[in-house]
Amino acid sequence: MSFTAPDIAWGALSPVLIVLAAGVLGVLAEAFVPDRARRPVQLTLTFGALVGSIVAVAALWSGVKSDGGHDVLDGSLLVDGPTLVLQGAIAVLTLLALLVVADRTATGEDAFAPTAASVPGSEYEELARSKGITQTEVYPLLLLATGGMMILPATGDLLTLFVALEVLSLPLYLLTGMARRRRLLSQEAALKYFLLGAFASALLIFGVALLYGYSGSLRYAEIAVAVGDPSSLDGLLLVGSVLLLVGLLFKVGAVPFHAWTPDVYQGAPTPITGFMAACTKIAAFGALLRVYYTVFPGLQWDLDVLLWTVAIATMVLGTVVALVQTDIKRLLAYSSIAHAGFVLTGVIALDEAGITAVLFYLLAYGVATIGAFGIVWLVRERSVVPLGAAADGDDNTLADDEGGDLRTTVLGEATHLSQWAGLGRTSPVLAGAFALFLLSFAGIPLTAGFIGKFAVFSAAVEGGAWPLALVGVLSSAAAAFFYVRIIVLMYFTPAAHEATQEGAVPATAAGTPAAAEPAAAEGTDVALATEGGTTAVATLVEPSAPTTTTTVVPSEGLAAVAIGVCALVTVVLGVFPTPVLDLISDVARFLP
């Protein structure tokens, strides 16, 4: 028996290879580059890789457009139109997310714990902080996750699908647990994400095993042939395909596999939340589209019941629960669940137009999401403490004293909705951009979200799934309510601290909820939310009853650019969607 080496088309793999190679180089750089130069090196590497990947996608475009694409690695990867659109979208959105991730804002701190492995509040962490040790493993992790995301929608067999899913998930579990502030929340989110994610991938791989048992192959094309020709093993096929879909639906956060979404979105460092909300969803929906369109068309009658139920439940539950949220990150999480439902209607349509619609929707949603979380990252709590009471060693104190004997410290994100009141007056540009993203989420005309919603719903109607489109339109209307509520809050509600300004003592503002009060561990990185009075908190400094107000920290420039680009793209895609829609529909055909 002789071994024949496969013929590998390296060119067609280049978008993925560039990103993964840079990720591996980043790991090496983390180990060997001296402390001071590490951050610039990592940033250059990451930016370079993503730009290179975008260029590689562009270079492959015309070839794929003319010949419809081809398989690589003997059919393990399929480089066709949808693959390129999704890889391009993921690379561009990761680049935007990276701008937010890399931004240290005026406080000089990024969103990540300098030494994520150390125990919060421990001596070791204090020592590392005083020595100025800062790790930058977030950039290689980001690249490796991106690499997995770019492989996922391109997979041509179930083995690659499983491996790609893990490659994208494992770095995300870690990134989730690396927040600088509210470390316990962050680690807790990481644990939940990990356990549920591992459970979902175990379900997925069991589904893969059953499909392999049914068809004797892992290739999508061969399974599709086996699906078309009934045998005595139909039970394996049905259970296997359901388990496979469950694994993918978990990643997109569809009900009833959504339980992780709000917790993880809330606990993860905000720039990472934006990244994974946008890019994971794109990658997983890409894989779902391919599987549903190329492997399971023969099973449509059986799977429709499942997918219709999931889509309707996702849209309704996402919308209804979002209505009662008081935390901005949780609210955006439930809104992302509702959006997963809207995209699912386009997937279920099983229609040529559905592919274009879903791809466009994902792009529009991703851009608005990264922009919105970028803004959440900049809106912070600020504690005002009488000068003597403040802890020493604060390196994030802004030279911004009102009154002279007050010391202001910028804390974590102001995530409670009431803290966003009056933002439209204090920082009109930022609030305006946020309002724009919310309108895009709501699907108001002249934003990208409207075109996306219109496209998926009309695809659903064409594909005969009009009840789904109806539910979609109704829940969009209901969802518009809570998006508009935030806009009203930002523009027409006075800020809580302004309302109580008359009081001589700067007491805790009446409107500030308990959840918003920091554990007052200034100078450390363990400012935790003490929600519901839970005090599993290593409070190092006695709280001196500080008042917290909401402030917007100026960005270093990177996040501002990202938010600006996101806002611009949202408007441009909303006003002139035709070029992009044409670009996508030109190539939106899956290889069989």
Add this chain to the structure above:
Amino acid sequence: MTLTHYLVLSGILFSVGAATVLLRRNAIIAFMGVELMLNATNLSLVTFSRMHGELTGQVLAFFVMVVAAAEVVVGLAIIVAIFRTRRSASIDDVNLLKS
């Protein structure tokens, strides 16, 4: 003994693993449940491989093992980090995030 027996055993192991993840309150035990699910999958993969008379399933089983190892690395890192912070690996104690 037919190949079906192996599949039934694999199904039972998988269900035990799934029940462990859903019912046990210790993060490490829950994680062991996931590992059991993956190994049950390996058993059925190898059985199917035998059934079809080809090697794809066995190769896939190797990949599952590697992925499981990678998952252990990441998972235990997260669980240990939480344990060192809170002196507890119970999932019930991990309840700061609530709606």
